[in-house]
Amino acid sequence: xxxxxxxxxxxxxxxxxxxxxxxxxxxxxxxxxxxxxxxxxxxxxxxxxxxxxxxxxxxxxxxxxxxxxxxxxxxxxxxxxxxxxxxxxxxxxxxxxxxxxxxxxxxxxxxxxxxxxxxxxxxxxxxxxxxxxxxxxxxxxxxxxxxxxxxxxxxxxxxxxxxxxxxxxxxxxxxxxxxxxxxxxxxxxxxxxxxxxxxxxxxxxxxxxxxxxxxxxxxxxxxxxxxxxxxxxxxxxxxxxxxxxxxxxxxxxxxxxxxxxxxxxxxxxx
Numbered sequence: 001x002x003x004x005x006x007x008x009x010x011x012x013x014x015x016x017x018x019x020x021x022x023x024x025x026x027x028x029x030x031x032x033x034x035x036x037x038x039x040x041x042x043x044x045x046x047x048x049x050x051x052x053x054x055x056x057x058x059x060x061x062x063x064x065x066x067x068x069x070x071x072x073x074x075x076x077x078x079x080x081x082x083x084x085x086x087x088x089x090x091x092x093x094x095x096x097x098x099x100x101x102x103x104x105x106x107x108x109x110x111x112x113x114x115x116x117x118x119x120x121x122x123x124x125x126x127x128x129x130x131x132x133x134x135x136x137x138x139x140x141x142x143x144x145x146x147x148x149x150x151x152x153x154x155x156x157x158x159x160x161x162x163x164x165x166x167x168x169x170x171x172x173x174x175x176x177x178x179x180x181x182x183x184x185x186x187x188x189x190x191x192x193x194x195x196x197x198x199x200x201x202x203x204x205x206x207x208x209x210x211x212x213x214x215x216x217x218x219x220x221x222x223x224x225x226x227x228x229x230x231x232x233x234x235x236x237x238x239x240x241x242x243x244x245x246x247x248x249x250x251x252x253x254x255x256x257x258x259x260x261x262x263x264x265x266x267x268x269x270x
Contacts (some may be wrong), residue, residue, distance in 0.1 A: 004144035005056075005109070006118030007035035011178060011223070014260075015041045017242065018176065021262050023219045025174035031162035032178045036060070040151055044174070047155040050165050053120070055108045055128075057159040062105040063145060064152040070102065071145045077110040078140040088114055088132040096127045113138040162202075166209045175213065175220040179206055182225050184258060200229075207233040214265035226259035237263035 002012050011018060011034075018038055022028075026045050033039060033049040034056075051057055063070055081087065088111075095107040112120065115130035123129045158165070166175065180198035203224075210220040214236075224230045226241045241261045 001040050001147045002144055003035035003037050003040060004141035004148055005035045005112050007037075008119065009178065009181065010035045010037050012037040012041075014223075014244065017240070017262065018042075018221070018223075021221050021240065021264050022176060023174055023266070025219075026172040027174070029165070029169060029173050029175045030177070031165050031175070032180075033060075033157075034178060036148065038176050038178070039155065040148065045154065048158070048165075048173075049155055050158045050160050050162070052159065052161070054159045055104065056120075057157050058101055059105040059108050060148075060152065060157045062102050063149050064155065064157065066102070067149040068146060070105070071142055071149075073102070074106045074109050074145070075140060075142070077106055078113070078138060080137075082110070083114060083135070083138060085132045085134070092128060092130075113140070163205060163209065166213060169213060169218050171217040173218050175210070175218065177206060177210070177220060177222045179203065179222070179224070181223075182227055182230050184225055184227065203230075203233060210234075210263075210265040211236050214267055217267055219267075220265040222263045222265070224261060224263070226261040230261065230263075234261070234263035234265075237265045239263050 003010060015037060019042055022042060027048060028039065028042060028044040028046075029048045029050075030039060031050050033051045036049065039047055039049055049060070066073075077091075082091070091107055091110060095104060095111060099107065111128060111130065112118065114133055114135065116133040118133075119130045121128070121130045162177070162179070169175065179202075182200070182203055206222070210222060213220050222234065222237070224234070231239070239261050241259060243257045244260045245257050
């Protein structure tokens with residue numbers, strides 16, 4: 001099942017590759033859940049799903065709790081009348097101001113589906129600032145949301161730092177990590193999908209945690225760009241590489257193939 005959100009770097013098209021690498025376990029842990037493409041298309045008894053984007057986690061929690069009732073509520077935001085620039089910017093201002101958890105969740109979905117190129121972007125003050133997308137008829141993802149709500153019955157959604165989350169895991173957990181990618185160049189550094197970026201030091205810390213968890217019998221699968229820097233970071237893992245077509249980027253016309261890799265950290269590899 002496809003995710004109900006548009007999301008930069010979403011993994012739906014790579015799900016078969018990822019599933020082939022993920023070991024079995026009692027719980028899948030995702031420190032960077034994003035659109036939830038992996039969660040939605042694998043089968044584990046339980047899920048611990050985290051992201052640094054509090055708006056994203058709020059949406060997931062509301063949908064998990066309210067299910068079909070929330071889906072019906074969101075439908076009100078997908079009409080010809082709401083698909084206008086002046087309405088979009090009014091809703092964006094409301095989203096950036098004080099509003100309830102449920103309304104904020106519905107507005108986040110609205111902005112995601114009506115905003116330019118599917119981008120989730122915040123300014124330095126933490127305000128959502130993606131411009132209006134000018135789509136003829138934005139898709140309302142009813143069936144995808146209902147599927148997500150059903151799958152989420154066995155999930156716990158949290159908004160926590162990846163370091164804190166990964167430090168508390170135990171054998172039986174399996175980690176899939178899809179962090180903001182290392183840039184391919186100095187001009188390709190779109191990593192601020194949440195408030196704040198993801199530094200090279202954090203990339204190093206994530207790789208170190210993967211090694212440490214693997215040594216404790218907790219396998220970790222990480223995605224990233226295939227660069228010399230990433231290969232050095234992931235040198236203790238089993239690597240598989242491939243080309244991926246980019247469909248969402250900071251510039252809508254910049255959709256080229258990029259080399260990616262999957263790195264499996266496990267006891268046998270460590």
